Amino acid sequence: MxxxxxxxxxxxxxxxxxxxxxxxxxxxxxxxxxxxxxxxxxxxxxxxxxxxxxxxxxxxxxxxxxxxxxxxxxxxxxxxxxxxxxxxxxxxxxxxxxxxxxxxxxxxxxxxxxxxxxxxxxxxxxxxxxxxxxxxxxxxxxxxxxxxxxxxxxxKPVIEDFKGSVKYWKDETEVLHVPKRKLEEVVHLNRYGQRIKN
Ligand SMILES: Cc1cc2nc3c(=O)[nH]c(=O)nc-3n(C[C@H](O)[C@H](O)[C@H](O)COP(=O)(O)O)c2cc1C
Known part of the structure; x- marks a missing residue:
C-alpha cells in the first residue's frame, strides 16, 4: 500500500x-x-x-x-x-x-x-x-x-496549481483538472503573514 x-x-x-x-x-x-x-x-x-x-x-x-x-x-x-x-x-x-x-x-x-x-x-x-x-x-x-x-x-482526475480560479475543468480528452491553492498561500508560520517557501 x-x-x-x-x-x-x-x-x-x-x-x-x-x-x-x-x-x-x-x-x-x-x-x-x-x-x-x-x-x-x-x-x-x-x-x-x-x-x-x-x-x-x-x-x-x-x-x-x-x-x-x-x-x-x-x-x-x-x-x-x-x-x-x-x-x-x-x-x-x-x-x-x-x-x-x-x-x-x-x-x-x-x-x-x-x-x-x-x-x-x-x-x-x-x-x-x-x-x-x-x-x-x-x-x-x-x-x-x-x-x-x-x-x-x-x-483519473489530476490536480493543478491554482491560477486565479477554483473552477475545475475537463480537457479535450475528458480528463478532469482540479485547481488547488498552493501550500505557501495557505500556511502561516508562527504569526499571520509569515510565509514558508515550499
Ligand atoms: C462538503 C462537500 C460537498 C460537495 N458536494 C458536491 C456535490 O454536490 N456535487 C459534486 O459533484 N461534487 C461535490 N463535492 C466535490 C467537490 O466538488 C470536490 O471535492 C472539489 O472539486 C475538489 O476536488 P477533489 O475532491 O478532487 O480534491 C463536494 C465536496 C465537499 C467537501
Missing part, C-alpha cells in the same frame, strides 16, 4: 465509475470507519444508510447533482453511475445543530478508507433531500446531510 500521505495526496473526487459492484460487507466496513470518527462531546448523532441495490440506486441517482462548474460534463455517463451510496443522516433527537464537524470527520474517514480499497467517491451536498427521504423511507427526525457516491473509478 502507498504510504498514507501519498494516499491522501492522490485522492481525487471521482464521478465516472466502472460497473463492478461493491459488496455489502465492504460498505459495512466503510460505515464502521464513519462510526469511529471523532465526535464533538462524543454525542455521535450520525447514522449511515447504505445503498447498493440496483433499483434503489437508480432512485438515489435521480436526486443527485454533479460538478456544478462544468454541468453537464461532470455527470456520470450512462453505464458509469456509482454502484453504491452511503447517505449520512443526523439524528436530530441527539443533535440539531453543530453536527457538521462530525459529518466532515466521518465522511473523510469513509472517503479515505474507500480509497485504500481502490474505491473512488464523490461527496455530494447538492441533493434533492425530499426525493431521497421518500425513496429511502427516511423518518422526519433525521436530517439528510449528504451522500457519498461510491464505485471503482473510471476516470
Amino acid at each position: 502507498e504510504d498514507f500521505f501519498t494516499l491522501i495526496k492522490n485522492r481525487r473526487t471521482i464521478r465516472q465509475f466502472q460497473p463492478e459492484e461493491i459488496p455489502t460487507n465492504i460498505l459495512l466496513e466503510l460505515a464502521d470507519l464513519g462510526r469511529l470518527a471523532p465526535s464533538a462531546s462524543n454525542l455521535q448523532p450520525l447514522e449511515f444508510l447504505l445503498v447498493n441495490d440496483q433499483t434503489v440506486r437508480q432512485k438515489v441517482f435521480a436526486g443527485l447533482r454533479w460538478a456544478a462548474y462544468i454541468n453537464p460534463a461532470g455527470n456520470p455517463k450512462p453505464g458509469q453511475e456509482p454502484t453504491a451510496y452511503i447517505v449520512i443522516l443526523v439524528n436530530t433527537e441527539i443533535r440539531k445543530e453543530g453536527y457538521q464537524h462530525d459529518v466532515g470527520a466521518s465522511a473523510e474517514n469513509i472517503i479515505l478508507g474507500a480509497f485504500t480499497q481502490g474505491i473512488g467517491s464523490c461527496w455530494l451536498i447538492s441533493i434533492d433531500r425530499d426525493r431521497l427521504r421518500n425513496a429511502l423511507d427516511i423518518p422526519e427526525k433525521y436530517l439528510i446531510d449528504s451522500v457519498l457516491a461510491l464505485g471503482y473509478p473510471a476516470e
Whole structure:
C-alpha cells in the first residue's frame, strides 16, 4: 500500500465509475470507519444508510447533482453511475445543530478508507433531500446531510496549481483538472503573514 500521505495526496473526487459492484460487507466496513470518527462531546448523532441495490440506486441517482462548474460534463455517463451510496443522516433527537464537524470527520474517514480499497467517491451536498427521504423511507427526525457516491473509478482526475480560479475543468480528452491553492498561500508560520517557501 502507498504510504498514507501519498494516499491522501492522490485522492481525487471521482464521478465516472466502472460497473463492478461493491459488496455489502465492504460498505459495512466503510460505515464502521464513519462510526469511529471523532465526535464533538462524543454525542455521535450520525447514522449511515447504505445503498447498493440496483433499483434503489437508480432512485438515489435521480436526486443527485454533479460538478456544478462544468454541468453537464461532470455527470456520470450512462453505464458509469456509482454502484453504491452511503447517505449520512443526523439524528436530530441527539443533535440539531453543530453536527457538521462530525459529518466532515466521518465522511473523510469513509472517503479515505474507500480509497485504500481502490474505491473512488464523490461527496455530494447538492441533493434533492425530499426525493431521497421518500425513496429511502427516511423518518422526519433525521436530517439528510449528504451522500457519498461510491464505485471503482473510471476516470483519473489530476490536480493543478491554482491560477486565479477554483473552477475545475475537463480537457479535450475528458480528463478532469482540479485547481488547488498552493501550500505557501495557505500556511502561516508562527504569526499571520509569515510565509514558508515550499
Ligand atoms: C462538503 C462537500 C460537498 C460537495 N458536494 C458536491 C456535490 O454536490 N456535487 C459534486 O459533484 N461534487 C461535490 N463535492 C466535490 C467537490 O466538488 C470536490 O471535492 C472539489 O472539486 C475538489 O476536488 P477533489 O475532491 O478532487 O480534491 C463536494 C465536496 C465537499 C467537501
